[in-house]
Amino acid sequence: MRRSAWLRSLRWRLLAATFVAVAVAVVMAGWVLSGLFSEHVTRQFTVALTAELDQVTARFELDAQGRPSLDPAVLSDPRWTRPYSGLYWQVDQIGGAAPRRGVLRSRSLWDAELQAPADQLADGGVHVHEVAGPGGATLLLVERTVRIAAGGTGAWRLLVAADRHETSQAIERFNGMLALSLTALLGLLLLAATAQVAVGLAPLKALQQALAAVREGREQRLHGRFPLEVQPLVDDFNSVLERNAEVVARARTQAGNLAHAIKTPLAAMAQAAGSARQHPDELVALPRLVAEQVEVARRHVHWHLARSRAAAAQGVPGMRAEVAPIVAGLVRVMSRVHGERGLRLETEAVPPGLAFAGETQDLQEMLGNLLDNACKWARSTVRMSATAAQAAGAPRLRVVIEDDGPGIAENQQAQALVRGSRLDETTPGSGLGLAIVHELCGLYGGELSLSRGELGGLKAALLLPMAASMEVQ
Known part of the structure; x- marks a missing residue:
């Protein structure tokens, strides 16, 4: 364990690498300098002997x-x-x-x-x-x-x-002084490297203290001045802390909203049960009232779970949902659900690789609600297309669903997106379909627009974030 900790220590790894590099450099420098000095002394000695040889030759x-x-x-x-x-x-x-x-x-x-x-x-x-x-x-x-x-x-x-005795002694003296000098230089370089590593790693100590302050609850984010190489890490970590705080806040809000939403159905069932005990003749209507209130509670739970899932998935990198299989599956389901009406479901070919940057269930929820709403109101035809588009300088997934039904008047389109609002009480539904799509779309930073389509009925256009690897035409 102690050896493993030494190997994992950034300080010791830097010092070891510096020591090896400096030691090799000093040894190589000593070897080269010693060789150069020896060669120089020998060459000078040879020159002096050659001069003596010239003198002997002349005489x-x-x-x-x-x-x-x-x-x-x-x-x-x-x-x-x-x-x-x-x-x-x-x-x-x-x-x-x-x-x-x-x-x-x-x-x-x-x-x-x-x-x-x-x-x-x-x-x-x-x-x-x-x-x-x-x-x-x-x-x-x-x-x-x-x-x-x-x-x-x-x-x-x-x-x-x-x-050669004197020259050999001179070379030995030089090599001795050179060894002492290089040893002293090696020591000074190692001291300098130790100081450099200590100074260089000091910001990590400050970062550790800042993290301890966050862990102990004394701070909500990392504070302090850090080097340029460390600051991006600090910024990313602060972004993660802020996102976690947002997720916790949304979770608390969702829990409170869900508790408030199911409080009314529970109160209604409790009041009906108490009234039935006092008035036995009302027992016949009690099962129906309970079923209605359970359905209301179920719709609210479904609504809040969808919102929580979308809020948690917002901005998470790497999320991808292929559009083509989702569209094909929804068309098969709607063909069976509304098969007795003989509707014609027209779908344009989805480009290969087109994908939604989010949860698969959320895309199914949005497209399923829009497609189901179109099938309910269509007289004979429902048309659906999914393409890549460009909006606000960013690639987007654009899904258009339209029908040949009566449509929605322009002055009522905003009301249709309000949760629980129903423009026609004669058609079965909870009034949550378009509202769920509108809110889920907003959580992903997208847009839902309603207008009159080419078929004469309602045209619903979705703009959603698109996953990478799809070229915009």
């Missing part, structure tokens, strides 16, 4: 008998004459019938010889080697092949070598 000559000679007195560095001083020269004969090593040597070599590896050198070319010297010392050696004159006694190999 080397042959006498009249072709014997080589080199006067040590003309060489400027006193180390040439001090035994095992660390600076040496040597002349080898590599041409002629009998090649010889150490024909001439510096006094500093004493009784030792330079052992240069055998290789082929162009005249005047310089090669550099690392060889073992007197006393097992490591030497850096430069060599050159020269010919005094054509037809002479052959080629001569001039060697100059020096002990």
